[in-house]
Amino acid sequence: MPAARETLLEAAGAALAARPWPAVRMVDVAAAAGVSRQTLYNEFGGKSGLGRALVRREGERYLEGVERALTVPGRTAERLAAVAEWTVRAARAYPLVRALLTGFWDPDLPAAGRAPGPGELARTVRDRAVAVLMPAADAERCELAVRLALSYVVAPGEEPGAGELLRLLSAQNRTAGAR
Template sequence: MPAARESLLDAAYTALARRPWGGVRMVDVAAVAGVSRQTLYNEFGSKEGLARALVRREADAYLAGVDRALKEGGLDLVAEWTVTAARRNPLVRAALTGCWSERLPSPTLTAVPSSSAVPAQRRADGPLPAPADFVAAVRDRSLAALGVPSAPKTESEALARDCELAVRLALSCVLAPVEEGGVGRLVREALRARTT
């Protein structure tokens, strides 16, 4: 039931915007999504399962945005997207920084036993990404998108360092905000300084 699953995740995200996760009730999420409470439990198994699926969905959306930014431009756009996504979405911010507030669900990052018949839930029940995992994922995606397959090893290593530098600068701007567009400028200046 992919449509019901997305409706339930949307309803849970909306509920989370209105109240702390501890105050989000499964019956209310099901009602807003227009499905039965049994459907919700069939999809997610528990409130923890719903939280894990919600975090997984938001993390996947963030990484899809990284891919779009890489297609549109370069590391400066990836950095801008990172800051923008973290400002707009408290779950993305928490996942990127590891700073989970009491308002948010704080699902365990390690895998939990899953007996779900729903493939998407089995994936959500797997290990959730930690901040270091995001750094590595963004670095590796950036390297794959920007790298030259025949480049010498030293050039590939330098590009990998540049990719990691860009994502780490972006994460620092999530925690210590800069003006709009400022992180892209910082990344461009830092990368320019490395080559001069």
């Protein structure tokens, strides 16, 4: 039931946006999705299974956004700035993405289960960037873009614009080239 599964995940995401995970009730998620509670249990096994699936889906959506950012027209530094900008925006907008990127799991969120840790997720983003941008980019620049974005997630400040991120990434490239 792929359609029911996605509808249930959408309903669970909406419920989580409205209240903490411990207050999310399976009966409410099923009703919002327009399916029976038994269908929900058949699909996910229980609330913890639903939570793990929700965490996985948010991680996948974040990585899909990374892929989109890597395909924006422009130079390598512009694409890496787009990845960094997306990372900051996604972490601010989606608590599950923020938890995946930082490793901090608020008790109001579903448990991660076997979700990738922050280091693993950063390496995945770096590796995808290298794969898309090669030979124009090296792993060090891709890693820098991810870590720069994570610094804005962990220590929030004014959201950086693409121009600021591009300047920082371009400056690093000139410094590395001067060595």
